[in-house]
Amino acid sequence: MTAEKTATLEELKATLLESYRKEFPDDEPTICAFAPGRVNLIGEHVDYNDGFVFPMAIPVGTMIVGKALDESTTTKCYIRTLSKDVGEQKSVEIDLANELSPIKSPKWANYVLGVLAHFLERVKPSKKQPFRILIATSVPIGGGLSSSASVEVAMCTFLELLYSNSPSSNQQLSKVDKALLCCKAEQTYANVPCGIMDQYTSCLAKADHALLIDCRDNTSRYIPMLNKNVCVLVTNSNVKHELSAGTYAERVHNCQVAANLLGHKKLREVTSLKELENVRDKMSPTTYKRARHAITEIQRTEIAAEALNKNDYTEFGRLMYESHQSLRDDFEVSCDELDQLVELARSVDGVYGSRMTGGGFGGCTVTLVAKSSVGKCIETMKNGYKEKCQQFHPRNDSDGDSDTQIQICFSYLSSSKFPLQNYQKALIGMSCACVFVAVISLLLTQSLDTQSLFYKIRCSKRIVDYLLISNILTGM
Template identity: 80%
Template sequence: MASEKTTTLKEFKDNLLESYRKEFPNDEPTICAFAPGRVNLIGEHVDYNDGFVFPMAIPLGTMILGKALDNSTNNNKCYIQTLSNDVDEPKSIEVDLTKEISRFESPKWANYVVGVLALFLERTKPEKRQSFRIIIATSVPIGGGLSSSASVEVAMCTFLELLYQYSSMNFQPLSKVNKALLCCKAEQTYAQVPCGIMDQYTACIAEADHALLIDCRNNTSQSIPMKNKDVCVLVVNSNVKHELVAGTYAQRVQHCQEAANILGHKKLREVSSIEELEKARDKMSSVIYKRARHAITEIKRTEAGAKALINNDYNEFGRLMYDSHESLRDDFEVSCEELDQLVELARSVDGVYGSRMTGGGFGGCTVTLVKKSSVEKCIDTIKKGYKGTASFYEFEPSNGTCSVNLKKD
């Protein structure tokens, strides 16, 4: 029972080129940008609490293909089209660069793109605004908890950097951290999702064969090697969809901030110990207490998890993964029946170190650390026991965003 085939960067580029040429005959694109999705190994719902998170980039991602247009002949308009089947209509939009760039009420997908465009222009202040045409494709399952949105945002920002590098002698590209911050702000203000920095940061800064221990308080990171080819990161998509904008995510953010306020801190990262929380338990509702307990203990688990991987202690890392899932299920209440079932099925397989839900929750994916020799057995066990239809991905840690060479290989 095999996992899904992961499209290579070259295959992705060739397929997108074919789509572009069908859409725009007798026209050739000149710029191509890619940004990866990510899977968070441990450290869930703590980035907006200024905590530690421990993601890695994955080979799936978003690619944007396009070219600069002549401002004088197309009235300073940008043409943006998505090839995704999993987003709302219409699949193409226009943006007038002579006007203020506002968020779209519909289609919602557009805000992840135009938000980056608006903030990029505001931040870089180019001598003249350059119109363009792009098409966007993503291989990241939308709503799967693998950060399809951040991959779109970071790919868009990389495309714009390339566009303005070609069109302006004086353009200075953003630092990787500032690029991540800009994309995060775009999602918060245009898509109106109160996300933390983890997803965009990973898409900008990740390295192949490494996970990233990110300190979300000061936006610094440490690359932790993951080079043991006998160990596999297996991601299982429950194929249960969720939409973060629906309010559950924002509610959890609000709960955590309320707990921090009661404890007299700016963020829950500043809580020194679980004992500090216990002393204030009678000052908060049971729901707020549970949300805080998850965040405080998850931050500690993430630090411990990074140390375990540095020491190649996969058994300890796996134990922390199971603890993380139970906390997300019981204290943060963002799991669901399908995710719980996937974790328990993985736990039953010899050679599985640990498993947990990953991403925002209420569907999406689990991440499992498993011996390479046990992957097939794990997939087979889940396939037979899961009440839904799952998809399986074997991932190795991948690089962050990049430009893609359009010359023939």
């Protein structure tokens, strides 16, 4: 059975360059942009309630390579994705001579097109610049690790570079402005009523820190994560979700209905559960449960950030379990696979806490675990998740994979040391807040301890991915 490895920054770049040269012989891209994904430690489904969220960036993300085209010969932009997870057509042409608007197909292109439209509206260049780009990502699509935001922020970074020498009335974007632009693009073009967390994290995160974001005023503060004996473990159930399917929007609506009944603009303004109880008879049981999650999750997130700041991992873990229970029972966005992974993690000594992360309906869990217990945690998940995989996803003999055993493989990144100049082209396209991901990728190639491992488990056609993403700047 073949072990699969998450692509490094260098591998993403190599794949993109190879594909570009194959499609456009005798031509070279001149711009490379990158933006990371994120994992949310706690604070789920509260960003659109003006609450607190507590994410951190992870060393996987989206990279875009491309170049400007001669505007005297064409007004069209060529956009292609290399993602194997995209079932629709993988390329699209956009004519800048026409008014930009969302397209029906392929759906993935709207995440890119939305950023382009809002960037041009914001920057107001004297002339629109046609371009061609290729896009590749190492963020699992539908895994709750913000693949869409990493695409949007990478695209916005590409456009900043593309128009860097063009006269315009308002070209400069602050990091927060950039996040807001990308968030608006997803809301208006991909039709996902998301909050600001994902794009904000991709733009402003920094190494060795989590980011406590106040979604009411878009301010934030960094919480250090420097203890090398504690790790963050992300586990991908490989159950896919599509947030625009309606379930996400329904919950946004439920929360807003509750806020209106309480006389507030957003649920962040609710001061206590007693206030909610006073109007319980005026709302449906579903609306009440959605509001109860949002109100308690906002409170939990503030407390959790302070606990982590004090290295109180026991308290932080307790709040993670509370968060998962609330997401499962009140917000109803978990699923059997996520619940099982959380319970398997809970059974291991040395695990402080675990919860689902992301929008839900599949995706990933995030676990805070002592470094000394990481191996045991993975082994427990491996053995426990095996039967569940077989139960929910029986083997299909027609897929050519007759091995139903789960195998675990420690996939070391290459031990060869790449000179820093090899990363120059990739670094050029990054916002300052994203550079640390490239640095992480570079350092991972020079370190072979357990913190530089990407743990992979495969069960038939199902994959459970383990990413050790904390303390990966060892040796700096």
